[in-house]
Amino acid sequence: MTPSSDDDALSWGDEDDPTLHVGSSSARAEPTRKDESAAERPALPDGYTAVGRGAETVGAPTDEHAPALGNVALLVIGVLGGIYLLSTIGWVVGGLRLKGAADFLVAPVAYQVSLWLAVAAPAIWFLTVLWLTARSRVWVRFAWLIGGAALLLPWPFIMVGTVGR
Known part of the structure; x- marks a missing residue:
């Protein structure tokens, strides 16, 4: 039985989808260059912090900012x-x-x-x-x-x- 478009929102998708395999190193592997400098690394917007695998490759903000208020x-x-x-x-x-x-x-x-x-x-x-x-x-x-x-x-x-x- 094929799910309808209304049921698509409630399903988890295909279990064989390679992007869903968190433990797979091939799904998350990103090409890196050996000569990549800190200036060429991707930077986050102000107030954001990178977490998880690969967070150390993301450039941290260089200057101190005031803490955000709630x-x-x-x-x-x-x-x-x-x-x-x-x-x-x-x-x-x-x-x-x-x-x-x-x-x-x-x-x-x-x-x-x-x-x-x-x-x-x-x-x-x-x-x-x-x-x-x-x-x-x-x-x-x-x-x-x-x-x-x-x-x-x-x-x-x-x-x-x-x-x-």
């Missing part, structure tokens, strides 16, 4: 990036809200410089941590990002808010 780590970094964005908005709103009171305490130029440094601080911290911890463990990156989010809370917004006097 989906959960990327999601957490995105959430922390959103927190830093909200912190930046909080510094803008809270800082502009305190402008009238700050004119009595400091020079207007000093207030403007300190306000815009405070507004830029969350973005600078976030990007600097991502850059400096690129080759570190994931928990180190998260520790610095969470610590920065706590350190850079927009206190003028938290204490005064947007409510009029």
